[in-house]
Amino acid sequence: MGQGAASTWVCGDGLSKERLQELAHRMGWRILSDLPALNYDGFSQVSGPGVVVLGWADPIRLTNALQLPVSACIEVGCEAFLDDEFGLLTLILTTATAYACDPGTAFTDAMISRGLINPLRRRDIRLALHEAMANGIEHGNLALPPCANLTPDAFIERASVVEARLASPSFGGRPIILSATAHAGAVEIAVKDCGAGFLPGQVIQAVAPDSAPVGGRLALSGRGISFMREHCDGFRHEDGGRRAVLSFRT
Numbered sequence: 001m002g003q004g005a006a007s008t009w010v011c012g013d014g015l016s017k018e019r020l021q022e023l024a025h026r027m028g029w030r031i032l033s034d035l036p037a038l039n040y041d042g043f044s045q046v047s048g049p050g051v052v053v054l055g056w057a058d059p060i061r062l063t064n065a066l067q068l069p070v071s072a073c074i075e076v077g078c079e080a081f082l083d084d085e086f087g088l089l090t091l092i093l094t095t096a097t098a099y100a101c102d103p104g105t106a107f108t109d110a111m112i113s114r115g116l117i118n119p120l121r122r123r124d125i126r127l128a129l130h131e132a133m134a135n136g137i138e139h140g141n142l143a144l145p146p147c148a149n150l151t152p153d154a155f156i157e158r159a160s161v162v163e164a165r166l167a168s169p170s171f172g173g174r175p176i177i178l179s180a181t182a183h184a185g186a187v188e189i190a191v192k193d194c195g196a197g198f199l200p201g202q203v204i205q206a207v208a209p210d211s212a213p214v215g216g217r218l219a220l221s222g223r224g225i226s227f228m229r230e231h232c233d234g235f236r237h238e239d240g241g242r243r244a245v246l247s248f249r250t
Contacts, residue, residue, distance in 0.1 A: 014055030066110035085224035104129030140193030197240035
């Protein structure tokens with residue numbers, strides 16, 4: 001790790017002692033606690049970059065883990081996607097877990113509890129992150145095409161495809177990454193998926209509920225991009241459309 005692997009501590013929640021020891025050895029981290037479940041007391045004296053590895057997650061477990069003084073919270077199996085340099089906070093989950101856990105809300109509350117963002121912006125940040133996550137999950141990691149005006153039968157068929165892909169390691173096992181970094185007068189929160197990406201210049205936001213091509217460009221269903229722009233202070237796509245970056249003034 002770029003900040004010194006030996007100085008990075010790790011603890012686990014919901015995974016075996018042996019699995020945590022193997023992971024810590026491979027990543028060069030020191031184990032803070034090898035208990036199979038976290039004791040959320042006694043973390044106030046912990047210093048240095050830390051990682052919590054979740055064997056599995058539900059909304060409560062995810063929220064509790066992110067309230068700890070950690071630099072990153074990752075689902076087991078996603079550690080290879082953790083950057084060498086920690087930012088303000090990083091969260092990496094599989095697509096299936098992210099789909100079920102509303103990580104945008106947990107991440108927003110963790111940033112507020114650290115004093116990194118204005119609590120008055122909670123609603124804006126939570127809504128913008130939820131939309132960015134939904135886009136990354138559905139159109140990125142699950143590779144679902146844009147949709148609009150679905151018939152009841154088409155809606156049921158799409159729901160079946162979503163269920164099948166969430167259960168598939170090839171789709172549901174893909175990681176989705178939230179990371180926050182500080183910039184002059186602002187915090188940037190990035191949502192990165194592992195899908196095929198797209199060229200932002202070739203995609204426009206639909207102004208009507210219609211997914212037909214407009215002027216040779218494909219209009220996205222819904223109002224996702226304009227919705228995100230309305231709730232943040234800056235927005236851009238990077239990495240071939242796989243990374244959405246939302247900026248919030250501090």
